[in-house]
Amino acid sequence: MADDRRITMPSEAELQAAIDSLKKSKPELGVLRVCAMLRESNPTWQLGEKRVRKFMSTMGLIQTDPSSANTTGKAAETVPKSFLAPGDFVRTVGKGQVEVKYINGTKGKGVFAVGDFAEKTQVFEETPFAWYPRWDTVSNTYHTKGNDECQLCARTIHRSGYSARDLLRPVKCNRCSAWFCSNVCRKEADARFHQIECAKSNPHFAPLAQACLEWSWGAPMAAARAIERVLLEFEQSAERGKLAWESIKAFATVRADVMDKRRKGASWFLYEQDYEHKWATTHELMKRALCPPPDACGLTQFDRIPKKIFNEMFSYNEWLGLIGKYSLNDQNGGFYLLQSCFNHSCDPNCVVMHPNDGMYRAIIKTLRPIKAGEEMLISYVNPRDNLAARQQALREWYMFDCNCGRCQKEVAAVAGSA
Ligand SMILES: [Zn+2]
Ligand SMILES: [Zn+2]
Ligand SMILES: [Zn+2]
Numbered sequence: 001m002a003d004d005r006r007i008t009m010p011s012e013a014e015l016q017a018a019i020d021s022l023k024k025s026k027p028e029l030g031v032l033r034v035c036a037m038l039r040e041s042n043p044t045w046q047l048g049e050k051r052v053r054k055f056m057s058t059m060g061l062i063q064t065d066p067s068s069a070n071t072t073g074k075a076a077e078t079v080p081k082s083f084l085a086p087g088d089f090v091r092t093v094g095k096g097q098v099e100v101k102y103i104n105g106t107k108g109k110g111v112f113a114v115g116d117f118a119e120k121t122q123v124f125e126e127t128p129f130a131w132y133p134r135w136d137t138v139s140n141t142y143h144t145k146g147n148d149e150c151q152l153c154a155r156t157i158h159r160s161g162y163s164a165r166d167l168l169r170p171v172k173c174n175r176c177s178a179w180f181c182s183n184v185c186r187k188e189a190d191a192r193f194h195q196i197e198c199a200k201s202n203p204h205f206a207p208l209a210q211a212c213l214e215w216s217w218g219a220p221m222a223a224a225r226a227i228e229r230v231l232l233e234f235e236q237s238a239e240r241g242k243l244a245w246e247s248i249k250a251f252a253t254v255r256a257d258v259m260d261k262r263r264k265g266a267s268w269f270l271y272e273q274d275y276e277h278k279w280a281t282t283h284e285l286m287k288r289a290l291c292p293p294p295d296a297c298g299l300t301q302f303d304r305i306p307k308k309i310f311n312e313m314f315s316y317n318e319w320l321g322l323i324g325k326y327s328l329n330d331q332n333g334g335f336y337l338l339q340s341c342f343n344h345s346c347d348p349n350c351v352v353m354h355p356n357d358g359m360y361r362a363i364i365k366t367l368r369p370i371k372a373g374e375e376m377l378i379s380y381v382n383p384r385d386n387l388a389a390r391q392q393a394l395r396e397w398y399m400f401d402c403n404c405g406r407c408q409k410e411v412a413a414v415a416g417s418a
Contacts, residue, residue, distance in 0.1 A: 006044060007044055007045075007046050008044055008045060008046065009045070009046050010042065010045050010047065012055075015038075015051075015052075015055055016055070018038055018041075018042065019034060019038070019052075019055065019056060020101070020102065022034055022037055022038070023102075031049065031052055031053045031056060032049065034052060034056065035047065035049050035052045038052065097113070097114050097115060097117075097123055097124060098111050098112065098113060098114060098123060098124065098338075098376060099111070099112050099114055100112075100338070100341045103343075103375075107343060108252065108343075109341050110341065110342070110343045110375050110376075111338070111341050111342050111343075111375065111376045112373060112374065112375050112376065113370045113371065113372050113373065113374050113375075113376055114372060115372050116369070116370065116371055116372050117366045117369065117370040118366070118369055119366055119367065119368045119369050120365060120366060120367070121365065121366050122363055122364070122365050123350065123363075123364040123365065123366060123376070124338070124363070124364055125355075125361055125362070125363045125364075126336050126337070126338050126339055126361065126362050126363075126364075127188075127360065127361055127362075128331075128334030128335055128336045128360065128362070129226065129229060129244075129247060129248070129334075129335045129336065129337050130192070130193070130222055130225040130226035130228075130229050130334065130335045131222065131225065131333055131334035131335070131360060132218050132221040132222040132225055132333050132334075133149070133154040133218075133333050133359060134218060134332060134333045134359070135216045135217075135218050137154065137333075137359060138154050140213065142154065143209045143210075143212070143213045143221075144206075144209065144210070144213065145177050145178075146173075146176070146177060146178035146179060146199075147177050147178065147179045148179075149179075150170075150179065150180050150181035150182075150185050151173075151178045151179065151180055151185075151189050151194060152180055152181075152185040152186070152188055152189040152192075152194075152360065153181060153185055153359075153360035153361075154359060154360065155181045157170045157179045157180075157181060158170070159179070168181055168182045169182065169183070170182070171183050171186050173186070173194065173198060173200075175198050175199075175200035175201060176198050176199040176200040176201075177199070178194065178198070178199070191232060192225070192228070192229050192232060193225045193228040193229060193232070195232060195297055195298065195299075196228045196231060196232065196289075196290065196293045196297050196299070197228065198297070200296070201293075201294060201296035201297045201298070202289060202293055202294050202296070202297055203294075204285075204288045204289040204294065205289040207285050207288070207289075208220065208221070208224060208282065208285040208286055208288075208289055209221065211281060211282060211285060212282065215278060217278070217282075218326075218333060219256075219323045219326040219327065219330075220282040220286065220323065222326050222330070222333060222334070222335065223286070223319065223322035223323055223325075223326055224286050224289070224290065226248055226322060226335055227286070227290055227313060227314075227322075228290065229244060230244045230245050230248065230313065231290065231293070231299065231302070231305075232299075234301050234302070234304050234305050235299060235300065235301045238301075238304050238306075241301075241304065241305065241309075242306070242309065245309050245313065247337055248322075248325075248335070250337070251325045251328070251329050251335060251337075251340055252325070252328050252329060252340070253321050253324055253325050253328070254324045254327075254328060254399060255317070255320040255321050255324045256275075256279065256320045256321075256323040256324040256327065257275070257276075257279070257320050258324070259324050259327060259328075259399065260275055262399070263396055279316075279319065279320060279323065280316070282319075283316050283319040286319065287314055290314075291314045327397070328397075328398060328399075331352060331362060332354055332359045332362070333359065334360070334362070336362055339352055339362050339364065342364075342376060342377060342378045343375065343377055343378075344377065344378065344379060344380045344381075344394065344398065344400075344402065344404070345377035345378075345379060345404040345405075345406070346379060346381075346383055346390050346402060346404050346406040346407055347379075347383070347404060347405060347406040348367060348377045348378045348379040348383065349366060349367055349368050349370050349374070349376060349377055350364050350365065350366055350367060350370075350376045350377060350378050351364070351365050351367055351378060351379075352364055352378055353365060364376070364378075377404075380393075380394060380397075380398055381393040381394055381397075387407065387410040387411070387414070390402065390407070391407070
């Protein structure tokens with residue numbers, strides 16, 4: 001009997017809607033799985049793997065494998081590329097009130113309101129995936145001895161004047177001299193990085209911190225903490241580890257060397273040697289401390305890391321990628337999975353703040369009423385700056401030309417008065 005179901009070619013819109021909903025529930029799916037699942041749920045579609053791959057790549061949904069990029073001689077990306085972070089690695093309060101969606105290949109992802117918001121309301125609160133305090137916000141002992149500020153949230157530690165019943169009673173690591181403002185911070189720090197950084201267990205970590213301190217350079221410390229977080233997630237389970245690595249990959253990326261070369265332009269030759277020395281030195285020091293961490297750190301599942309992730313994670317290419325990611329995504333020293341998905345506007349409807357008791361947690365607040373479905377935007381630069389200053393800062397540090405409503409209006413006004 002003839003099958004009267006007609007084989008049809010799905011339109012771009014149909015394909016996009018289907019891929020979007022698949023990736024929303026299972027962001028980790030690759031091309032082959034997406035293709036198989038699309039065919040299964042749409043048996044009448046004529047669907048080639050090539051079309052799906054092409055489509056997903058223009059939507060920014062597939063990560064190009066850096067090793068294959070190298071062998072084909074393709075130059076490293078000069079525009080920031082970002083991906084949807086998989087699963088629920090984002091630990092936030094109020095996360096369900098927003099959703100992260102793909103907009104298009106140029107804009108990448110963006111954050112959208114699920115419901116209506118009044119002005120000046122808190123949308124959500126988020127703790128960073130990995131964080132290292134800004135150099136100028138902590139004392140030098142934070143980096144070397146770890147005893148004047150909480151190693152997790154960088155709040156100042158007052159070691160005396162607490163009673164046994166105080167919730168925020170400072171506690172010391174029971175192995176090294178690091179202090180934490182509370183037991184909660186101590187536990188969280190252990191689970192995210194301190195088990196690996198602890199000076200008593202890992203004497204190889206201090207040289208990295210020392211080099212960064214000398215250069216007043218926080219990026220490698222935050223990058224190392226991101227790797228430490230992944231290693232510690234692998235301790236919990238292979239799934240969590242993979243997800244953590246995918247989450248890191250999801251941040252907008254431009255390799256540090258590509259970015260700095262562009263930033264410095266014709267004067268790059270003045271910086272090149274110095275920068276390369278610093279990248280290579282910190283990469284070596286990071287590997288000495290983390291690949292693998294000494295036995296005393298107590299990691300038992302290091303071998304569980306798949307070869308492909310392992311090679312990638314500790315490669316020099318990825319180190320430059322991580323440092324570039326930090327440059328693009330750094331919010332007060334941290335990699336925030338959800339906050340980093342916000343796009344920029346010079347006339348933003350939201351703002352990122354850090355509660356007055358520390359810089360670790362980030363909260364997003366609305367600046368004006370926002371309707372359900374509207375994109376939520378923050379300003380990456382000081383919105384009080386004039387057009388030229390904003391455009392220059394965005395081009396230099398975030399590598400794009402702003403074309404927001406306010407910029408368009410101001411450009412038109414300048415053209416009109418000329
Ligand atoms: Zn703390
Ligand atoms: Zn310790
Ligand atoms: Zn603008």
